Amino acid sequence: MSSEAIRSAPPTPPPVSTPPSQIQSPAPASSRASPLRGMGTPNIAASPVRKAVASVRGYLEEVGHMTRLADPRDAWLPITESRSGNAYYAAFHSLSSGIGFQALVLPVAFSFLGWTWATVCLTAAFAWQLYTLWLLVKLHEPVAGGIRYSRYMHLATTVFGERWGKILALLPVMYLSAGNCTALIIVGGSSMKLLFNIACGQACLARPLTTVEWYVVFMCAAVLLSQLPNLNSIAGVSLVGAAAAVAYCTMIWVVSVAKGRVAGVSYDPVKATGEVEGAIGILNGLGIIAFAFRGHNLVLEIQATMPSTLKHPSHVPMWKGVKAAYVIIALCLYPIAIGGFWAYGDQIPPNGILSALYKFHSRDVSQVVLGVATLLVIVNCLTTYQIYAMPVYDNMETGYVHKKNRPCPWWLRSGFRVFFGAVNLLIAVALPFLSELAGLLGGISLPVTLAYPCFMWVAIMRPAKGTAMWYTNWALGSLGMGLSFVLIVGNLWGLVEKGLHVQFFKPADFQ
Numbered sequence: 001m002s003s004e005a006i007r008s009a010p011p012t013p014p015p016v017s018t019p020p021s022q023i024q025s026p027a028p029a030s031s032r033a034s035p036l037r038g039m040g041t042p043n044i045a046a047s048p049v050r051k052a053v054a055s056v057r058g059y060l061e062e063v064g065h066m067t068r069l070a071d072p073r074d075a076w077l078p079i080t081e082s083r084s085g086n087a088y089y090a091a092f093h094s095l096s097s098g099i100g101f102q103a104l105v106l107p108v109a110f111s112f113l114g115w116t117w118a119t120v121c122l123t124a125a126f127a128w129q130l131y132t133l134w135l136l137v138k139l140h141e142p143v144a145g146g147i148r149y150s151r152y153m154h155l156a157t158t159v160f161g162e163r164w165g166k167i168l169a170l171l172p173v174m175y176l177s178a179g180n181c182t183a184l185i186i187v188g189g190s191s192m193k194l195l196f197n198i199a200c201g202q203a204c205l206a207r208p209l210t211t212v213e214w215y216v217v218f219m220c221a222a223v224l225l226s227q228l229p230n231l232n233s234i235a236g237v238s239l240v241g242a243a244a245a246v247a248y249c250t251m252i253w254v255v256s257v258a259k260g261r262v263a264g265v266s267y268d269p270v271k272a273t274g275e276v277e278g279a280i281g282i283l284n285g286l287g288i289i290a291f292a293f294r295g296h297n298l299v300l301e302i303q304a305t306m307p308s309t310l311k312h313p314s315h316v317p318m319w320k321g322v323k324a325a326y327v328i329i330a331l332c333l334y335p336i337a338i339g340g341f342w343a344y345g346d347q348i349p350p351n352g353i354l355s356a357l358y359k360f361h362s363r364d365v366s367q368v369v370l371g372v373a374t375l376l377v378i379v380n381c382l383t384t385y386q387i388y389a390m391p392v393y394d395n396m397e398t399g400y401v402h403k404k405n406r407p408c409p410w411w412l413r414s415g416f417r418v419f420f421g422a423v424n425l426l427i428a429v430a431l432p433f434l435s436e437l438a439g440l441l442g443g444i445s446l447p448v449t450l451a452y453p454c455f456m457w458v459a460i461m462r463p464a465k466g467t468a469m470w471y472t473n474w475a476l477g478s479l480g481m482g483l484s485f486v487l488i489v490g491n492l493w494g495l496v497e498k499g500l501h502v503q504f505f506k507p508a509d510f511q
Contacts, residue, residue: 076407079394080150082232085305089235090321093302095242097295097387099329100380101187103249104352105288106333107340111348112285114269115341121289122337128476129293130326132453135473136299137315137322139453142460144313150304151391152297156452159459169452172445173391176297178424179441180388185222185428186507188381189215194358195374198367211507212429218378222385223421226393227414232305234386241383242325248376249332252353253339255365255373262360265345276497283490290483291442292333296449301391392420432507440495443487451480 074080110118139155141148149155152173157165193214209217228234270281299322308314340353349355354377362370396416397408408416454477463469 073401073405074150076401077394077397078230078390079301080304081230083305083307085232085235085302085307085317087317087320087324089232089238089305090302090318091324092235092238092242092321093231093298093387094295094322094325095328096238096245096384097298097302098293098325099242099245099249099332100294100384101183101352101354101377102288102292102294103245103333103336104252104340104354106292106337107344107348107353107356108350109285109288110337110341111270111346112281112288115267118285118289118337118341121286122333125289125293126330126333129296129449131476132450133296133299133322133326134319135453135457136296137303137318139456139460140300140303140318141308141314144310148304148308148314149300151394152300152448155300155456159456169448172448173297175441175445176294176448177388177391178420178427179445180294181385181392181420182424182427184381184385184388185215185218185424186432188222188378188385189218189428191374191377191381192218195371195378198371198374215425215428215507218381219421219425222382223418225382226386226389226417226421228386229413230305231301231387231390234390237383237386241380241387242328244376244380244383246328246332248373248380249336251369251373251376252357253336255361255369256343256353256357257339259343259361259364261343261345262347265343265347267341267345270346276493280490280494280497283487283494286483287442287487287491290446290450290487293449296453298387298391301394389417389420393417396420429507430505432505433503437491437495440488440491443484443491446484446487447480449480451477451484454480 106122109122112118113121136155139149149158153165153169156169156173159165160168190211193209193211196208196214225237228237303314303318306314306317336353340348340356344353344356344360347356347360349359354373357365357373358370393413393416397413400408400412454473457463458470458473458477461469463473
C-alpha cells in the first residue's frame with residue numbers, strides 16, 4: 001500500500017533585482033542606513049519591490065502552504081489521482097457507502113432484542129460509529145501540513161507496524177470491500193430477476209433467465225460503470241446511488257406502515273427452544289445493528305480526494321459532508337427499523353422488510369410501487385459497487401505503478417476491473433453458503449469500525465494519560481474488541497451446533 005504525505009513547503013518568492021536607477025546613482029546615507037525605510041517611501045523605483053512582497057504575502061495568506069505528494073506515483077492511482085473534492089462530494093460518497101440493503105434487515109434485529117433493547121443498542125451503535133468516524137476524519141491529517149493518511153491500511157501499518165497492521169487490518173478491510181461487492185451482486189442480480197417477473201408477468205416467463213444469468217447481467221453493468229477512472233469521477237454516481245437508497249428506504253417503510261400491522265403480530269422477542277439458540281439470536285440482533293453501519297474503511301480514501309492547506313485543512317469540508325450524510329442516514333435507519341418492526345413484528349422474514357413487503361402485500365400493493373422499489377434497489381447496488389470496489393482497484397494498480405514507475409495504461413486498468421468483477425461473480429455463484437458465514441466475517445471486520453480508530457487516536461495524538469479522551473478511547477476500543485470476540489465465538493458456536501450447509505454453485509435468490 002503506498003504512502004502519501006503533504007508537507008509544508010513555502011513557495012520561493014520571485015527574485016527582485018535592484019532598479020537600474022539605484023545602481024547608477026547611490027542612495028542617500030539615510031536610505032543606506034535603513035533599507036526597509038526605502039520600501040515605505042512612495043517612490044517609483046521601490047514600487048516593484050512592494051508589489052512583489054505584497055503578492056507573495058497575499059499568496060501565503062490565501063494558500064497557507066504549498067502541497068506536494070511525497071511519492072509522485074500516488075498521482076497515478078485512483079484514490080489520489082484527483083484532488084478536486086469538496087464537502088458535497090464527501091456527503092455523496094459517505095451517504096452512498098453508509099446506507100444500503102443492510103438497513104432493510106434492521107427490523108429483524110428488533111425481533112431478536114425487542115423494542116427497548118433494540119432501540120438502545122441502535123442509538124448506542126449510531127453514536128459510537130459516528131464518534132469513530134470523527135476520529136478517522138481528524139487522523140487523516142493529524143498535523144497540519146504533515147503526513148496525510150490517504151488509505152486505511154496506511155494508517156493501520158503506521159500505528160500497528162507493517163506486520164501486525166496487515167495481520168489485523170488487511171483481511172477486514174478487504175472483506176469490507178470485496179465482501180460488500182459480492183453481496184451487491186447477489187442482491188442486485190436477484191432484484192433484477194424479480195423486476196423482470198413484475199414487469200413481464202406470467203406471459204413472459206416461458207423461459208426466464210436463471211439466477212446465475214441475472215448475476216452475469218448485473219456484473220456486466222457494474223463493470224461497464226467501473227471504467228470511470230478515479231474516486232472523484234464517481235461523485236455523480238454516488239449521488240444517484242444515495243438518492244436511490246433514501247428513496248427506496250422511505251418508500252418501503254411508508255408503504256408498510258400505511259398498510260397497517262399484519263394479522264397475529266407480536267412484539268415480544270423471538271422465543272428460542274434452548275439457551276444456545278437464545279444466545280445466538282441475541283448475538284444475531286447485535287450483529288445486524290453493528291453491521292448496518294458501514295463505510296469506515298472508505299473515510300480516509302474519500303478525504304484523500306480533497307485539497308488541504310494550512311488555512312483550509314481537508315477535515316473541515318470532510319466533516320461537513322459527513323454530518324450532512326449521517327443526518328440523512330439516521331432519518332432512514334430509525335423509521336425503517338421502528339416502522340418495519342411495528343408493521344411485521346415477529347413475522348418479519350430473515351431477509352428483512354423488503355421481503356416482508358412482497359410476502360404480505362404483493363397483492364394489495366400496486367405492481368408499479370413494487371417495481372419502482374425494486375428498480376431503486378438495483379440502481380443503488382450498481383452505484384454502491386463502484387465506491388466499495390475503488391480501494392481494490394487502487395491496490396491492484398499500486399503494484400504495477402510501483403514496479404514499472406509509470407501510470408497504468410487504460411487497457412490494463414480496464415483489465416484489472418474486469419478481473420475483479422469476474423472474481424466477485426465466481427464467489428457469488430460458487431460459494432452461496434458464505435451468507436451463513438456473514439456473522440463470523442462481520443465479527444472479524446467489526447474492529448475496523450468500532451475499535452481500531454480509538455487505538456489509532458491514542459497512538460498518534462497521544463492524549464495525556466488519565467484525561468477524558470484517553471479513558472474514552474481505551475474504553476471504547478477495548479469494548480469493540482470484546483464485542484468482536486463475542487461475535488466470532490458466538491457464530492462459531494452456532495455453526496458447530498447447527499452445522500454449515502455447504503452447496504457449491506447453487507445460488508438462491510436474495511428475496
